[in-house]
Structures are given as structure tokens and as C-alpha cells.
Amino acid sequence: MNTYQNQYPRLYESLINAEAKFPGLLEKSYPRILQRVELLWGAKDAVSYLDSLILGDSSDHSGRSGRQGFPVEVLKEIVLLKQMHEFLFPTLDIDPYDPFSGYTLPAPTKHGIEPETASTISDMVPSATNSAARWPQVSSQRELITSAELGNSGENVYAQQGKPVEEILVHYGLMEERTLRVVQRMQDKAEHKGKTIGQILIEIGIVKREDISRALYVQAGVLMVDILHIIIPFETLRTVPSAQAREKQAIPVGIYQSTLFLAVADPLTFNDHQFFTTLTRLKINPVFAPRHEIVNRLNKYN
8 A cells, every 4th residue: 555545545535536746745844744634634624724834823743833934845735735625625615815725726526637627736726827818918000009109208008017026916916915915924934035026926836937027027118919919010020031030039010110029038138139120220129929929920920
């Protein structure tokens, strides 16, 4: 019999049925904590206990205070255990404002997680973390010109432009206010010293790296373009030959007042201004589009 199955029968069976990975790091480093999780598994108190571990206001049976903090990988396992518990026992009271809750997940079946619902346990995060569509994107030439005019007049392109990244994430619904407070508390712990809120959010899996990047673009006033759907005039496309567009992974999306708006995956570190200025004889304004979308659009580039 598997060692985990012998020592943690209820927890092991639940995770196996849901095709989820057993929290081996937690078991190895903090076996008493996992033993208590096993004891409480399936009861409402399990959620409260996991909450206390995440928020750092508990102590296990050995007297170890949760305020000492956990290594990031162990903390990830605790967060995922809580999400799994709420996934498997949806009839228990779940706080819809809890940033670490799996409240948006559908009820489980006897076969575990349905393939179309979540391929791995790491996919089971609150819906706010999967809401890239909420970000403001330029999807037409008219919107591009309007945004360019705002920038040329010295006005902000975004209402949240210049605000802290964490405020931008909250504004666009990528995390709750409570999540922000929790992460701010985590910054005070030794293992997170010197890390930004964005870095912690990515490590725990609350926010995707691309969303942090998009928040930085909002902060800096960099336009984000829906490169797969915006209609690009032929006259604009031909300013950059296909060979150079593929080499640099850059797509011209619009021209306004002698400025070429060029979609690239990393506009904040873009350093090919001179190359494209010489090529097109236009000023260059890099805008953002995800790299995989740029590649898809380049496949149609003539």
C-alpha cells in the first residue's frame, strides 16, 4: 500500500480521484500540519484551518506559529489543498470574497475533474485570474487614432495610468482587495523580503505573469492591441516587409501623424526603434500584443 494512502487515507483518496498531486513537500517538511488536515478533511473546519495557515495566524500541534511563514512551494500546496477541498465539498459555506477560494469551480463528478473543466489542479483558480479579456485593448483603427490623440495631447490613455500595479489589478478585477491585503502582509515575512507584490502573486499562482505585464503597460500608458482582430490597412502592412516583420516579430498596426504603431511582445524593453525608423522613415511607437498572437498573425502576413 502506498505510504501516503496508509497515513492519509481520506486525503489520498480525494486527491487520487480528482487526479491531483499529493502535497509531498508539505508532508515531508510539516507532517503534523498535514496530519491535522487529514483529520479535518471533509469538514468545514478544514477550510478554516487552511485559511489560518495561508494568512499566517495559526500554530500546529508542535506550537510552530504560522507567522514564521512557509516556503513558497509549500504555500502553493496549501493554497491548492484549500481549493481542492472546496471543489470536492461545495455544500460547505464558501466565502465568495476569499482570494484563495475555489468558489467558481463546478461540482465534482465521481470521475474527478472533467477534462474540459480543468486539466490540472493548478488550473483551478478563481475566475478573476483568467480574465485577460477584461484588459482594455485597441481593436479598430478608430480606437487607435483616439488613443494616439490622447497621448499626443498629454492626457492619460487609461484612467488607471500611473497608478500602482496592485491597484490596477484590483481595478480590472484580477484580484480582490482582500487578496491585496494578504499579499502585503506576506511582504513582511523573511522569505518574501525585497519581492514586489507582483512577484508574490505570480509565485503563489493568483495572477498570471501576462496580467502583471499588462498592468505595467496600463501604468506606463502603453497601448494594448487586439492583433488577431484589428483590421490593418494594406498601406500600413507594406511599410514593413514580411521578412523583417518575421525576423523582429513585429507587426505594423496603424499610422497616425507620421508615427507607426508597431505591435511587439515587449514594448517596454523594445530597442529596435532606429532599425524600423530607417526602414519606414516614420517615428515608431511600440504597442503590446502577446507573442503567440503576433506569431499567429505573422503566419497570415504577406
